[in-house]
Amino acid sequence: MFSPEERSRLREQIVAAARADQRITGAAMTGSSALGNQDAWSDIDLFFGVRDAEELAGAKYGMTELM
Numbered sequence: 001m002f003s004p005e006e007r008s009r010l011r012e013q014i015v016a017a018a019r020a021d022q023r024i025t026g027a028a029m030t031g032s033s034a035l036g037n038q039d040a041w042s043d044i045d046l047f048f049g050v051r052d053a054e055e056l057a058g059a060k061y062g063m064t065e066l067m
Contacts, residue, residue, distance in 0.1 A: 011033070028047045032045070
């Protein structure tokens with residue numbers, strides 16, 4: 001489990017990596033963070049769009065490597 005500060009820092013790192021990845025065309029926060037209702041048990045919910053379906057597997061792998 002992450003502290004709120006650690007969770008925020010990790011989310012910022014993931015979004016920065018997505019911005020640097022040319023395969024990713026968009027990102028959105030979903031879940032409790034999108035509503036401003038995070039609590040100690042909240043996770044990081046992000047949605048990513050990719051330019052081409054053929055790039056999906058590589059983009060997913062790149063994002064999971066951050067963890």
